[in-house]
Amino acid sequence: MKKILPLIMSFILIIFISGCGESMFAAGGNDQSPEAKESIVLKAFMDKDYDKILSLYSNNYSTFSNEDAYNYVSALLGKGGFDILNGIDYFLGSNQGNTDDMYSMFYTLIGINNNTDNSQHLIDNAKRFFDEAALVCNTVSCIRQDGQFTYNDDGTTSCSVKATDSTINSVDNNTAFVCSLSGGFGTVTNVSNTVKTLAEKAGLNIDGIDLTSQAGLSKVINQF
Numbered sequence: 001m002k003k004i005l006p007l008i009m010s011f012i013l014i015i016f017i018s019g020c021g022e023s024m025f026a027a028g029g030n031d032q033s034p035e036a037k038e039s040i041v042l043k044a045f046m047d048k049d050y051d052k053i054l055s056l057y058s059n060n061y062s063t064f065s066n067e068d069a070y071n072y073v074s075a076l077l078g079k080g081g082f083d084i085l086n087g088i089d090y091f092l093g094s095n096q097g098n099t100d101d102m103y104s105m106f107y108t109l110i111g112i113n114n115n116t117d118n119s120q121h122l123i124d125n126a127k128r129f130f131d132e133a134a135l136v137c138n139t140v141s142c143i144r145q146d147g148q149f150t151y152n153d154d155g156t157t158s159c160s161v162k163a164t165d166s167t168i169n170s171v172d173n174n175t176a177f178v179c180s181l182s183g184g185f186g187t188v189t190n191v192s193n194t195v196k197t198l199a200e201k202a203g204l205n206i207d208g209i210d211l212t213s214q215a216g217l218s219k220v221i222n223q224f
Contacts, residue, residue: 041071050078061139062149069140070175073133073182080129080185081110081122106188107212114210120196123212127189133182137171141179144170188212195220 037056044052053075057068064072107113112122135157142149142159150158171179192211199206204223210216 048078050075061136062143064136064140066172066175069136069171070178073136073175073178076129076133077178077182080126081112082185083111101214103188103217104213106184110185112212114212114216119212123189123192126185127193130182130186130189134186137179137182140171191217
């Protein structure tokens with residue numbers, strides 16, 4: 001496992017630098033060439049100006065191309081705290097991380113641990129962006145299957161595929177990768193928040209317990 005992780009991180013670095021393709025921009029008066037727009041997105045990624053990238057798109061995710069989804073989800077990952085340098089340091093640094101603890105690994109990749117100042121605020125902030133990334137990915141994936149994506153009254157979403165013999169046009173590999181990455185981040189932040197909420201409702205004392213690690217979460221859960 002540890003032998004392939006450096007290759008994975010190198011792959012992430014490559015797609016973050018080179019994966020920004022032509023996109024569908026929402027801004028009016030769009031008289032720039034696709035190449036110029038691509039340069040704007042690439043420069044914004046290099047400058048970590050994720051707000052610039054997000055502002056270029058509408059929130060109608062069902063119209064996103066693969067490139068749109070890739071750029072938008074990647075920008076949301078950045079807003080959530082994901083930094084490729086954290087990953088390189090985690091897997092290749094002098095203090096190599098423990099890959100057996102998924103929670104600790106994913107939180108380290110977004111620059112959060114139990115000792116980070118105001119860590120719960122950072123977790124709440126990250127969760128917001130990863131939840132949106134999941135919504136983008138689910139919408140685009142549904143549309144690729146010729147399905148109808150629906151926002152339900154209870155806040156949930158659903159995808160209804162129109163016909164079982166529909167031709168499935170899946171998202172491309174780069175988009176699928178960042179969607180998987182955002183899904184991992186979303187899972188750990190949602191679990192941490194859920195455990196924290198349940199513990200507070202049950203009146204459990206969780207002071208000093210690390211909710212960014214599997215051991216810490218297990219320690220809280222075992223008190224129920």
